[in-house]
Amino acid sequence: MTGAAQAGPRPGVAGQPPGKGTGEPATAIPGQPDMWVLVLFEALVFTAYFAVYLFHRSAHSELFLRSQATLNPWLGTLDTLLLLASSLFMLRCVQAARAGAFRPALTSACITAFLGAGFLASKITEWVLLVHGGHGFTSNEFFAYYFFLTGIHFLHLLIGFVVIGVIIYQLRGPARRSRELVETCATYWHTVDLLWVLIFSLLYVVR
Amino acid sequence: MSRTIAESVTPPGPPAGSRLGRIAWHWRNNSKRELWFAWYTTVVFYNIFFIVFFPVTHAQPPPHPYWSDAQVAYWFNHDHDGLIIGFAIIFAVAAMTAPQNALIAYSMRRMSVSRAFGYSYLVMYSLSALPGMLLLCVVLSVGALRPGRDPAQLHWLYDFGFLSFTGTMGIFLLGSLVWMLAILLDKNRVLPKWFGYLNLCNALTEVVVAPAWIFHRGVFSWNGLISWWINMVVFGIYTGAFITLLRNMILREDFGDGPLPDIKKNPEATASALAGTAQ
Secondary structure: OOHHHHOOOOOOOOOOOOOOOOOOOOOOOOOOHHHHHHHHHHHHHHHHHHHHHHHHHHHOHHHHHHHHOOOOHHHHHHHHHHHHHHHHHHHHHHHHHHOOOHHHHHHHHHHHHHHHHHHHHHHHHHHHHHHHOOOOOOOOHHHHHHHHHHHHHHHHHHHHHHHHHHHHHHHHOOOOOOHHHHHHHHHHHHHHHHHHHHHHHHHHHOO | OOHHHHHHHOOOOOOOOOHHHHHHHHHHHOOOHHHHHHHHHHHHHHHHHHHHHHHHOOOOOOOOOOOOHHHHHHHHHHOHHHHHHHHHHHHHHHHHHHHHHHHHHHHHHOOOOOHHHHHHHHHHHHHHHHHHHHHHHHHHHHHHHOOOOOHHHHHHHHHHHHHHHHHOOHHHHHHHHHHHHHHHHOOOOOOOHHHHHHHHHHHHHHHHOHHHHOOOOOOOOOOOHHHHHHHHHHHHHHHHHHHHHHHHHHHHOOOOOOOOOOOOOOHHHHHHHHHOOOO
């Protein structure tokens, strides 16, 4: 094991803005390097899911195209825009935290959570509409993949709310503020966003 | 820290000579003998588990969930001896899971977090052997020991066994989350943070198997590409990681209550750590 892997969070100096002059060294990788293990591992697992999906899609292209046509592309686009906007505000949160502007950072974190909640509401609405339209988890292969991929992503996003909670907790207490932890949490949130962009492309866009 | 305690009670090191002599020395003098016992028990158990569940009983990878009554009855008949011998071995060694759970709970006990983490994990994983292993063994043994039974009843046992084994992952999900939380909150550097995050990946695979209750065929069934094969790869990496990391933890253990020291990368230091003596 490397020392870097074992190193815990390096907290910023209490009450001072992180970054320059805080004693918290700038690192080549944002956040804890350990979080990137999760990013890499989740990327590999989702790549495996996508590969299985694409393999079955090529085997049943007619069915998949027909089923895809029943999805509401506007709701899918709205989901994507909400998450991309949330990523933008997460970025603003990190930048503000780095500059020591904790109040704007806190505001950005709250807006990120609000946009994420909007995504969840939109996703639940879409699921309800589909089920009422007779397209459930067991309707056909496409919808099995659809509910599985959007469901497992939904779960990741729920964990993202815990992560935003950590950021807010960090930013609210001058003694707790750590640039590294804010960056680590942001890395997770961006990963979940990236996964959604890929899922959206595969389920809604690819023909 | 109480590092000096270990130094004062342990002789310099094991004697040169026969392997048996060295083992006897460690048994009597190694201050980490209980930890090493638990670790070796873990390694031995997983080896037995793999051999029994894969080549001996053919219970893993699981056979098809969509088989007819006649096919299930044939499977019980075909693997009759393997099922009986294999699961007899599992019944004999099932208690080996206890030292493993104790070692994992010890890792949390050594962290700078509340004892509640270790104890709650211990309670949860004490229960986990039942749905996670023993129910399948009992049910498939019953099927194999009564080959003349109605095929429909054998099919019921078959479904019950594999669904209970594959589908009851709540305990493992919560256990992984408890361990993850302990690692991420810990300040004693007992286990690396990346392994905390890997616990999250493992916990999520426990959710992925849930569709196995619904689907009889395809990638989400109990032997499907997503529900079984991809999950098994994640579980294999996770298990390999925690066995290696627990070994490193024992090597680094100083029986204090502060951060665990790093092991210097030289043969003498490693030998000393193995022998439970301080540098």
